[in-house]
Amino acid sequence: MVFLDKEMEKIRIREGKKVINLLVLLMQIYKDSLRISDIEAAAVMLIKVMEEMVHNKIWQYRY
Numbered sequence: 001m002v003f004l005d006k007e008m009e010k011i012r013i014r015e016g017k018k019v020i021n022l023l024v025l026l027m028q029i030y031k032d033s034l035r036i037s038d039i040e041a042a043a044v045m046l047i048k049v050m051e052e053m054v055h056n057k058i059w060q061y062r063y
Helices: 006-029 039-062
Strands: none
Touching: 006 039
16 A cells, blocks of 8 residues: 555655665765775665565564
8 A cells, every 4th residue: 555655655765765875874984994886876785685684584473
């Protein structure tokens, strides 16, 4: 249902961008210790990996 509501989709995208920006800011603090050429892309990938791990853990315990 949430994915069918256009307004909720806009909010989800806007809030997702805020999370990505926060992670980019955090990663920029450690940029001298990281070997990453595109910090924003790395932040998106890190978020996707974390979401997948949480999703798998939730479903692992349900069934």
